[in-house]
Amino acid sequence: MTSSRRNRTYYTPNDFPERGYAHHLGDPGTFPFTRGIHPTMYRQKPWTIREFAGFGTAEETNKRFHLLLAEGQMGLSVAFDMPTLMGVDSDSPRAEGEVGRCGVAIDTLQDMEDLFKKISLDRISTSMTINGPAIVMLAFYIACAQKQGASLRRLKGTLQNDILKEYIAQREWIFPPRPSLKLVVDVIEHCTHHLPLWNTISISGYHIREAGSTAAQELAFTLADGFTYVEESLKRGLAVDHFAPRLSFFFNAHLNFLEEIAKFRAARRIWAKKMRNEYKAKKKRSWLLRFHTQTAGCTLTRQQPENNIVRTAYEALSAVLGGTQSLHTNSMDEQLALPTEKAVRIALRTQQILLHEIGITEIVDPLAGSYAIECLTDRLEHRAEEYFRRIQEKGGVVPALEQGFFQKEIAHAARCYQREIEQKKRIIVGVNAYLQKEESEIPLLTIGAGIERKQVARLKRVRKMRSPQKVRQALEHLGEAAKTEENLMESLVEAAHAYATLGEIVEKLKRVFGEYHQKPIF
Amino acid sequence: MMKKKKKIVLAKPGLDGHDRGIQIVASALKEGGMDVIYLGLRQTPEMIVNAAIQKKANVIAVSVLTGSHMTVFRKMMKLLKEKGIKEMLVTGGGIIPEADQKKLSKLGVGRLFGPGTPLEEIVSYIKNWKGSVS
Incomplete structure (x- = not known):
């Protein structure tokens, strides 16, 4: 369990008060959407299999994209290199050694054009994981679409564009928080008018969790960030029902299987209630928390890397049982290097096995009504509300992050987690138990030195x-x-x-x- | 004679901000009784080496997850050599393939620790390193 309090041995009807099915859970596709945003979920539309990819030059990543599309992937997801993420050109001394290393280098529109060569931007959906200079990358993408002759109104995709979690967890910011927030709202406003199918932001708990937070913190801090973006957009004069349907979320799927499922369910309920009751959204779409999930990179181990395939499969299953809209499964070798084609293919196949072989798409939210799952869902919701109150007391998300509130909470949780591993209170197979003298060797991807x-x-x-x-x-x-x-x-x-x-x-x-x-x- | 506390300069070189690992290692070294100076994010090899010399540190430890380790370590070793510093342990951790670790070891870089290394192992390695401090 990544949260501080331990679960009980078992749960009974006495563990949660009777609050009425319709009010508290509702059928899938009905308010408060605890059980899912669609009545039919994966029966009608499977989740989008979306593997994050990018390395080297735009030309090389373009090749990987064509491979992923040929293998049955439904949407693209661009990983940028560090200089691009930090708004630094490849020929700057600050970029030395980092060009094309952990993603693709995009310096100009030309790179964007090469990245999507022979891929029609109005036919696919593209996710771009970038924050500090997100608005610039979207400008490149729009310009690229214009050059392809694609209609902007048909562009589909997601820009991560979530700067708050950068100050809170991932630390890839460029400007101070307030002008950064202004740029985020510029994107929301522009897309609301001109790119109606574009997800303007992916409000992310993923990085908060990777930085070491608990499930409750991931849930609470992410949603608090979400409310901040809503409030900033309202201040800009946008109508809630115009922009809210295009806000999207991104969560982590960690190892604690049941708690993770509860987390996704709680997130949907909290968001729906707040959007309807506090921000007075009238449209159903504004109430829906739609989310992407990635399995937890921080749970992969360098030791016995093949075991990571199993971990990732369980994490992916929790995301699917939690009702995710799209999913990235990590590759087994990511604690060692960027993934090889073979490792990526296994990660992709893991999702395809979940989708086609184990019958999990047949029944929507099959764990609803389980005493344990409902109790965990309630508990996470309460803990998130406690955090909302504390954030409010600090004056909101921006003052709280300026005071280091989130950063300290997360650092403390990360230390506790590590201590549990060191003291073997938490067993990680291959790391502090079941060690193997001879570590198995797997082939690794090497990025040529010539890339830069x-x-x-x-x-x-x-x-x-x-x-x-x-x-x-x-x-x-x-x-x-x-x-x-x-x-x-x-x-x-x-x-x-x-x-x-x-x-x-x-x-x-x-x-x-x-x-x-x-x-x-x- | 009482042993002087070992002084260690920690840093995240390059543009990456993923600092969960280095923060935890910094705490562990401090708890292990060392004098820890964590320079923070976005440090260049020049900044790190200069800080280490200025603070009279015995150890430099950096965290690199982005694949830029060859550039970063080579540069730091070159700078130390140019400044005539021989008694500095240069170590670190991150996503560093074994083949690269071997190459760096030949340049005089100390051990490099990957994900899942027990903190105790890192602390005792640095503690027991026989540098200039006695």
């Missing part, structure tokens, strides 16, 4: 072929617009078409917004 040189050369070519005057003009427009309250999306799309680099754009914005530093906690 190749990408820098690509960028140099773009810098040469573009019109310096157009770039200068576009960046000037952007700089001026950034000083006002104006939505920056249009200026960014203009800069993308001028082939301004990500780094040039981010530097321009830094001059207006400033940078942010956080005191390390340990």
Whole structure:
């Protein structure tokens, strides 16, 4: 159990008060959606199998995308390299050694065009995992779609765009919290008007959990972030029923099987109640918490890596029993390197086995009514509410993160978890029990050293072929617009078409917004 | 003579912010009785080496999860050599394939610890390392 309190041996009807089925649970597809957002769930529409991929140059990742699509994957999910995630160009000294290492390098629109070569953007759905410079990457994507001749109104996908959890957990921010939040709302506003099928944000608990939080903290902090985005969008003057249907979520599927299922169910109920009762949303779609799930990377072990296939399968099963809309299953070798094609294929097959072979798609929310599951769901909801109160007392999410509240809570939980492993109170097979003298060796993916040189050369070519005057003009427009309250999306799309680099754009914005530093906690 | 406390400079080089591991290691080293200076995120090899020299540290330990370990360690070793520092243990952890660990070991880098290493192993390795402190 990753939460601090231990479960009871068994649960009975006395463990939770009678609150009425319709009010507290409801049928699948009805308020408060504890049991799922659709009445038919996977019977009618299976979850989207979406493996996160990206490495090297855009051309190489494009090849992996074509492979995944050919293997039956339904949507694409782009992993960017660290320089891209931090808004740094591949030819900057700060990018040295990191180009194309843990994702694909995207410096300009040209890279985006190559990434989606022979993939029609109006026919697929694309998830882009990026936060600090998320709005810039969306501008590149929009510009790319325009060049392909795709209709923006048909673009489907998700931009992670969740900056709050960066300050809370993953620490990949560029600007200070307040201007960052402004950019998030710019995306929400622009997409609400122009990209109606686009998920404007993926409010993420995944990274909070990976940083070491408990299930209750993941649930509470993620939803608190979600409410903050809702409130900021309302302040912008957007109508709740216009933007809320396109907010999406992203959770972690950790090892504690039953608690995880309860977490997903609790998340849906809390969100639905709050959206209807507090934010007065009228549309059903605004009440729905739709989410992507990824199995927990932090539960994979370097020792006996094949065991990770089994861990991942159980985690994936909890996500499916919890009613996820899409799923990424990790590969067995990710504690050692980026995954090989074979490891990725096994991860993909794990989902296909769940989908087709074990009958789990036949019945919606089959664990409902289990004393234990319902009691755990209630308990997680209560703990989340306790956290909401504490966050409120600190003045809301932004002041709380500026005070280091979340960071300290998570660091404490991470230390407790580690201590339990060290003291063997928590057994991890192959790590603190059932050790093997000879570790099995599996083949690993190596990223050629030539990648960085190749990408820098690509960028140099773009810098040469573009019109310096157009770039200068576009960046000037952007700089001026950034000083006002104006939505920056249009200026960014203009800069993308001028082939301004990500780094040039981010530097321009830094001059207006400033940078942010956080005191390390340990 | 009383043994002086070992002084260790910890850092996250590069652009990555995943610091769960290094925070936990920092706490464990502190509990293990060492003088721990954690520089935090986004440190360049220059910043780390300079800080270690300035603070008169015995040990540099960095966490690299992004695959940029070869660049980072090579640079730090080169800088230390240029500055004539020989008695500094350079160690660390992260996602570092064994083949690369061997290459780095030849350059004089100390042990590198992967995921799942017991904290005790890291603490006792650093504690027992016979450096300049006596």
